[in-house]
C-alpha cells in the first residue's frame with residue numbers, strides 16, 4: 055500500500071497574552087479563520103484539537119465537539135488530544151498518522167488553551183496534574199520542584215555555578231523581542247535572572263514560562279492535494295514520541311530519557327546531522343531543561359551546553375516557552391506554526407534555508423517527549 | 433515491699449512493655465504570649481510555665497500519636513499483629529466523628545482484629561485508655577494493648593489557658609507483667625460530675641472556671657484517687673521513689689504533691705510542663721515516661737492523671753529488670769525536650785490555625 | 793470534596809508506609825506500589841516494606857504556591873536514598889531551611905499531606921524528618 059506524504063500548507067497563530075476579553079472559542083476562531091482562508095482547501099476531513107486543561111479550567115469536556123458546534127463545522131470528524139504539556143505535538147502526531155494511513159486527506163490541527171481564567175495558584179495546582187497524581191502530586195511534589203532538583207544535580211555533576219546557567223532566559227527574551235506573537239517581548243539582563251523571585255530553589259521566575267492564553271492552527275494535507283494548494287509546501291517528514299521513567303526511578307537526573315530515545319531514533323533514520331542542520335524549537339519549560347535537551351540532541355557536549363547558548367542562531371527563534379510563552383496544549387502547535395513560517399515566509403525577523411526544522415516538546419520532566427521533523431521541499 | 437494479698441489484683445498481671453513520646457519541635461515562649469495579651473509579666477513565673485510546644489501545620493493528634501505509638505512498639509519489640517486494642521485519649525480529635533485510633537493503627541500495621549476507639553475525658557482519657565488496656569490484658573482478652581494520649585490542645589487566644597495549652601503525645605504498650613519492665617501494682621479511679629472546664633459541641637475553644645479548676649477539681653480528684661490507692665495498697669508517700677501528676681502548669685503538681693506529703697525531689701523528675709506546656713492527654717504520661725527513663729529496677733512510681741469534668745486515675749507502678757535496655761531502644765523525653773526551635777507568636781498562630789483564612 | 797474517597801483509601805498503605813515494588817524478573821526495586829515493574833514491565837512483582845530510614849541526597853526549597861497548599865510553604869522537597877538503596881522523592885519537615893544539606897539522616901514520619909477543609913477528609917501520609925536523637 056502506498057503511504058501518503060503529509061504537508062503543512064498553512065499556519066496561523068495569535069499573540070500569547072492575557073486575553074481576558076476572549077474565550078477559547080474566540081481565540082480558536084481567529085486562528086481557524088486565518089489558516090483556512092486563502093489555503094485553497096475546500097473540505098476538511100478531520101479536526102484535531104489539542105488542549106491540556108479544558109476539564110480543569112474551562113469545565114468543558116469534549117472540547118473538540120463543542121468547538122466544532124460553535125464554528126459551524128458539524129459534519130467534520132473531530133477529536134481532542136491531550137498528552138500533558140506536549141499535547142500540541144501529539145495533535146500533529148495524530149493528524150500525521152491519519153493522513154499517512156490514508157484515512158484523511160485534509161486535516162486541521164488546532165491548539166488552544168485559556169490559562170488566565172484563574173489566578174496563578176489555581177493554575178499551579180492543575181498544571182501539577184501532569185505528574186502522577188497518586189504517586190507525586192498528592193505528596194505535594196510539583197513540576198518546578200523537579201526542575202530544581204535536576205538543576206542542582208546538573209550543577210553538581212559538572213561542577214558549575216548557578217551563574218553559569220543564566221544566559222538561556224536572556225537569549226530567549228532577546229529572540230522574543232523580534233517575535234510579534236511572543237508574550238514577553240522585552241529584553242532582560244543576566245543579573246535579573248538571579249534577582250527574580252525564587253520558585254523552587256535554584257529555579258527563579260525568569261527560568262520559567264509565563265502564564266498566558268494562546269491559539270495556533272495548522273492545515274495539513276496529503277501529497278495528492280498539495281501541488282494544487284501551496285506555493286511552498288513543508289513536508290512533515292516524521293513525528294515520534296516516547297515515554298520515560300518516573301523521576302524517582304532515574305539514577306541520572308541530568309538526562310532526559312524520552313528525549314534521548316527520540317534523538318537517537320531520529321539520527322538513525324535521518325543521519326547524525328539531522329539536528330545540526332535544523333532550525334529547532336525546543337521545550338524550555340524550565341531553563342535547565344533547555345541545556346539538557348541541547349545535549350540530548352547532540353548540539354552540545356554534556357555539561358557544556360551553557361557555553362554555546364550565544365551561538366545558537368536557529369534554536370527557539372520564537373523566544374521559546376520562556377519568552378514566547380507556554381499556553382500548554384497550544385504550545386506544540388505554536389512551535390510547528392513558527393517553524394513553518396520560519397522556513398517559508400520568514401518568522402521573527404529571520405528566515406531559515408537549512409535542510410530541516412524540528413519541533414521538540416515534552417511534558418513535566420520529560421515524562422513524555424515528542425519530536426516533529428519538517429522539511430521544506432526544494 | 434509488695435502487700436501480701438490472697439488474690440492478686442488483676443492489674444498486677446500486667447505491665448508496661450513499651451512506651452514512646454512525641455513532642456513537636458516548635459516552642460513559643462510563655463513571656464511572648466503573656467506580653468502580647470497584656471498579662472502582668474510575673475504571671476508565667478507564678479504558674480511556672482516557660483515555653484510550650486507547638487505542633488506544625490501538618491501535625492495533629494493522629495500524627496503525634498502515631499510517632500509515640502511507633503516508638504512504644506519499637507521499645508517493646510512487639511509484632512504489631514499481636515496488638516489487640518488501640519485507644520486514643522484526646523480532646524482534639526482531627527475528626528469530630530471518625531476515629532483517630534484506626535488511622536494510627538493502620539499506619540503502624542496493627543492487627544485488624546482489635547478493639548479501637550477514641551476516648552474523651554478532657555486530659556485523662558489517655559489514663560483511662562491504660563486502665564482499659566490493663567483490664568483487657570489481665571482478663572486474657574488480648575495479648576497487648578496500646579493506649580495513646582495525644583493532643584493539640586486548644587486555647588482561646590488571650591485566655592490565660594493559652595500560656596500553657598500545647599501539643600504532644602505519649603503511648604504505652606501494655607502487656608503481660610513478665611514481659612514488662614514496669615509492673616502495675618495497683619490502679620484506682622475517682623470521678624465525679626464537676627464542671628471545671630468544658631468545650632461545647634461546635635465551639636472552637638474550651639471554657640473553664642479559672643480558680644474553680646483548682647481546689648474542687650484538680651486537687652480534690654487527684655488527692656481522692658491517690659488516697660484511695662494508698663488505702664487499697666497500704667502504701668504511704670514514703671514508699672514511693674517518684675510521684676508524677678497531671679501538669680496543667682508547673683505549679684499545680686508541686687502543690688498537690690506537697691499536700692499529699694511528697695517531697696519536691698520525688699516530683700521534679702517527672703515535671704515537663706514548664707518546658708513543653710500542658711500537653712493535655714500527654715501531660716502526666718510524658719512525665720511518667722521521663723521518670724521511667726531514669727528509674728532503676730525496684731523503684732516505685734506514683735502516677736495520677738487528671739481530667740476536667742472531672743476525674744483522676746492513680747497508678748502504682750514498680751520498675752522491673754531490663755528497664756535500662758528498653759530505654760535505649762528509642763528517643764528519650766530528654767532528647768525530645770532538647771530538640772526544639774523557637775518560633776514567634778505569629779508562627780505559632782499560623783501553625784495552630786488561629787488566623788481566619790479564605791478556604792474552600 | 794476535593795479528592796476521591798476510594799482513590800485515597802485504596803492506596804493508603806502506600807501513603808502510610810513506604811512500600812517498595814520488588815521485581816522478581818529483573819531484580820530491581822522501586823518506591824511505591826506499582827502493578828507491574830516500572831523498569832521491565834513484568835507483573836511478577838512483590839510489595840515489600842521499607843524500614844523508612846534514609847539519607848538526603850538532594851533537595852529544593854520551594855515557594856511554588858499551589859491552591860490549598862499555601863499553609864505548608866515554604867516546603868522542602870528532597871530526594872532520599874532509603875537504606876534499601878532505593879530513591880524516593882518526598883517532603884522534608886522539621887528542619888530549618890539553613891540546616892538542610894546532603895547526608896542528613898532522615899526517617900519517615902506520618903504527617904498531613906493536605907486537608908480537604910473544612911468538611912472533607914484529611915490526607916495523611918509519610919514525609920521525612922531528621923532522625924530524632926535516640927531513635
Ligand SMILES: [Zn+2]
Pocket residue numbers: 815816817818819820829830831832833834
Ligand atoms: Zn523488572
